[in-house]
Amino acid sequence: MTAPSIVFGPRLDEEPGQGAQTIAGYLREVVARYGPREAVVLRQGACRISWSYDDLMERAMAVARALVGCGTAKGERVGILMTNRPEFLSSLFGTALAGGVPVALSTFSTPSELDHLLGASQVSTLLFERQVLKKDFGAMLAEIDPAIVQGRPGSLASMHFPYLRRLVSLGDVPDREGQPAGEVSGAVETWERFLSRGAAIPPEVVLTRSEGVHPADTGGIFFSSGTTSLPKGIVHSQRAIAVQWWRWPRLFAMHEPVRSWTGNGFFWSGNVSMVVGAAFSTGGAVILQRLFDADEALDLIERERVTFLNGRPHQWARLQGSARWPGADLSSVRYVPRGELVRQHPSVATDWEVPMSYGCTETMTICTSFVADDPQGGFEGSFGAPLPGNVLKIVEPISRRVVPVGTVGEMCIKGPTLMSGYLGKAPEECFDEEGFFCTGDAGRVDAAGRFFWEGRMTEMIKTGGANVAPVEVDEVIARIPGVKRTQTVGVPDDLLGEMVVACIVPIDGAKLDEATVVARCKAEIASFKIPRRVLFFREEDYAVTGNEKVKSSEVRALAVARLAADTAEAVRPPLA
Known part of the structure; x- marks a missing residue:
C-alpha cells in the first residue's frame, strides 16, 4: 500500500543557529554580539548615513520610549508607512521593544487602499513618511478623514478610524545626520516631537516591557498583495519572525x-x-x-x-x-x-546557487527548502523538505483526504512560522480541523519527503490533458536578456483546451522575437510547456499594481484580443 503524503520536518529545538525567539530578544542578542559594527547604511545623494548595531539599538529605544510615553499598551498596533530608510528599522524594533505590534503598510497604496489598510489593521499610532515620490501621505490622510486636519497632535478623535489616536510625520531624508522638522498640520506631529515624548521614560522600563513579550505573542502584521481582491491582514507571532531571521544564514550557507x-x-x-x-x-x-x-x-x-x-x-x-x-x-x-x-556580468564570479524553496506570506516566507552547501542538497524539480518544526500534507482539494505519495493535490502546511490567522477571520476560516493552512497550491511529495510544487491550482494551464504552471515558464523567459516583464497565460483553444501563450514586455530598445523565446524554452522545459505563441506588449499595456504584480486575468484578456486581431488580419481579403 502506498504511504500517505504527510511529511514531518526535524524538531525546531534541534535547528542549528536559532536564538531568542522574540523580535526584541533578537535585536538585543545581535547587538550584544556585534555592537560597534556597521549595521545600517543609506546613501542619499552625497550623504552617507551609517548606523552601528549600538546606534540601531539607541534609535529603536528612542522610538520605544516615545511609544511608552504616549501610553502605548502591550499588543497595541503601530502602523509603519515608510520606504526602506533607517527609521523603518528603528520603528520596527522600537515598536517591538515597547511591547507593541508593528504593522507594515505599503507605500504604493492609493487613497482607497490606505483607507482599507488603516481600517483593517486598527492601528493606534501611524508612523509615516510624508512624501514618497509624488504621493503626499499627509494630504492623502486628510482627504480620507477631515478629522485629521481638525485635530491636535497626539489627540486624534476620528469616527472613521476609531482606534487611531496619533499620527507622526517623517520628513525627507536629510543631507546630513539628523531629521528636519517638515511641515505638519492638525493632528499630525513631527518625528522630533514624537521622540521627545519619551525623554522621561527610563530605558529600563522599555527593557522590562520587552522581557514580558513571549514567542507566542503577536509579532507583526503584513498584508497580502491584493492583486485580485482587497489585501488580507496576515498576523504573525513573535517566534515566526525571529525563527526566519535566524535561519537564513544556515539555509543560504x-x-x-x-x-x-x-x-x-x-x-x-x-x-x-x-x-x-x-x-x-x-x-x-x-x-x-x-x-x-x-x-x-x-x-x-x-x-x-x-x-x-x-x-x-x-x-x-x-x-x-x-x-x-x-x-x-x-x-x-x-x-x-x-x-x-x-x-552574466563579467565582474561577477560566484558559484553559489539559491537552494530551491517554497513559501508564502502566510508562512512568513519559506517553509520547505534545501540547504545551499549540503552535498546531497538539490533534486531536480523539488523545492526541498519541510523546515524544522513544520508538517506538510497533500490533500485531495474537495474531500480534503490525504492522497498517496506521488499524487498531485493541494499542499497544506503547519508549523512555527505559520501565521496566527487573518485579521477579522475565525480560525476555521484560516485553517482546517488539524490546524493546517491549505495554500491553494498544487504539489506532490516523493518517498524521500521532498516537495514538488506544481503551480497555483486556480492558475494552472490545462493544455492537451497536461498541467502547466505559468511560473515555471516565466522563470525561463525572465532569464532571457532583454525581457523586462513576462506573464504566461492559458488561452482557450478548440484543440488543446488551453494554449500556452507568453506575454512579454521587452526592455526599451531590446530586440526579441518569438523564435528566440521558443528556442530558449525548448532547451529548458518539457515540450508541452513551451508557449505556442509569444506576444510582445508595451509597458503601458500591462495592468501592473504598485508591487509590480500583474493580474493574470487581464493579461489573458489582452492575449485573447491580440490573437483574435491577428486571426482577423490573416483572413482579411486583399485590397482590389
Missing part, C-alpha cells in the same frame, strides 16, 4: 558578515525577513535603497560592496539595461536568488 540589499519595500515579508536576517544574523549590514532605481542600485552595490542581492528577475533585466551596467564593478556579489542575469 552564509559564513561571513553579509552586506545585503533589496530595492523592494520592507512592507513585504520576504524582503524584511531575508535582507534583515541575512545581514544581522551574520554581523553584516543592511544597505538601504528607498525605491528601486537601476542606476542607483548599481552604484550602491559597487560602492558598498554588497554581497547579497534580493530582487526579482525583471529588476535584474533593468540592471542589464542601465548604461552603467557594462562598467560596473560587481565583484563583491556572491548571493543572488534567481540571479542568472546578474551572474
Whole structure:
C-alpha cells in the first residue's frame, strides 16, 4: 500500500543557529554580539548615513520610549508607512521593544487602499513618511478623514478610524545626520516631537516591557498583495519572525558578515525577513535603497560592496539595461536568488546557487527548502523538505483526504512560522480541523519527503490533458536578456483546451522575437510547456499594481484580443 503524503520536518529545538525567539530578544542578542559594527547604511545623494548595531539599538529605544510615553499598551498596533530608510528599522524594533505590534503598510497604496489598510489593521499610532515620490501621505490622510486636519497632535478623535489616536510625520531624508522638522498640520506631529515624548521614560522600563513579550505573542502584521481582491491582514507571532531571521544564514550557507540589499519595500515579508536576517544574523549590514532605481542600485552595490542581492528577475533585466551596467564593478556579489542575469556580468564570479524553496506570506516566507552547501542538497524539480518544526500534507482539494505519495493535490502546511490567522477571520476560516493552512497550491511529495510544487491550482494551464504552471515558464523567459516583464497565460483553444501563450514586455530598445523565446524554452522545459505563441506588449499595456504584480486575468484578456486581431488580419481579403 502506498504511504500517505504527510511529511514531518526535524524538531525546531534541534535547528542549528536559532536564538531568542522574540523580535526584541533578537535585536538585543545581535547587538550584544556585534555592537560597534556597521549595521545600517543609506546613501542619499552625497550623504552617507551609517548606523552601528549600538546606534540601531539607541534609535529603536528612542522610538520605544516615545511609544511608552504616549501610553502605548502591550499588543497595541503601530502602523509603519515608510520606504526602506533607517527609521523603518528603528520603528520596527522600537515598536517591538515597547511591547507593541508593528504593522507594515505599503507605500504604493492609493487613497482607497490606505483607507482599507488603516481600517483593517486598527492601528493606534501611524508612523509615516510624508512624501514618497509624488504621493503626499499627509494630504492623502486628510482627504480620507477631515478629522485629521481638525485635530491636535497626539489627540486624534476620528469616527472613521476609531482606534487611531496619533499620527507622526517623517520628513525627507536629510543631507546630513539628523531629521528636519517638515511641515505638519492638525493632528499630525513631527518625528522630533514624537521622540521627545519619551525623554522621561527610563530605558529600563522599555527593557522590562520587552522581557514580558513571549514567542507566542503577536509579532507583526503584513498584508497580502491584493492583486485580485482587497489585501488580507496576515498576523504573525513573535517566534515566526525571529525563527526566519535566524535561519537564513544556515539555509543560504552564509559564513561571513553579509552586506545585503533589496530595492523592494520592507512592507513585504520576504524582503524584511531575508535582507534583515541575512545581514544581522551574520554581523553584516543592511544597505538601504528607498525605491528601486537601476542606476542607483548599481552604484550602491559597487560602492558598498554588497554581497547579497534580493530582487526579482525583471529588476535584474533593468540592471542589464542601465548604461552603467557594462562598467560596473560587481565583484563583491556572491548571493543572488534567481540571479542568472546578474551572474552574466563579467565582474561577477560566484558559484553559489539559491537552494530551491517554497513559501508564502502566510508562512512568513519559506517553509520547505534545501540547504545551499549540503552535498546531497538539490533534486531536480523539488523545492526541498519541510523546515524544522513544520508538517506538510497533500490533500485531495474537495474531500480534503490525504492522497498517496506521488499524487498531485493541494499542499497544506503547519508549523512555527505559520501565521496566527487573518485579521477579522475565525480560525476555521484560516485553517482546517488539524490546524493546517491549505495554500491553494498544487504539489506532490516523493518517498524521500521532498516537495514538488506544481503551480497555483486556480492558475494552472490545462493544455492537451497536461498541467502547466505559468511560473515555471516565466522563470525561463525572465532569464532571457532583454525581457523586462513576462506573464504566461492559458488561452482557450478548440484543440488543446488551453494554449500556452507568453506575454512579454521587452526592455526599451531590446530586440526579441518569438523564435528566440521558443528556442530558449525548448532547451529548458518539457515540450508541452513551451508557449505556442509569444506576444510582445508595451509597458503601458500591462495592468501592473504598485508591487509590480500583474493580474493574470487581464493579461489573458489582452492575449485573447491580440490573437483574435491577428486571426482577423490573416483572413482579411486583399485590397482590389
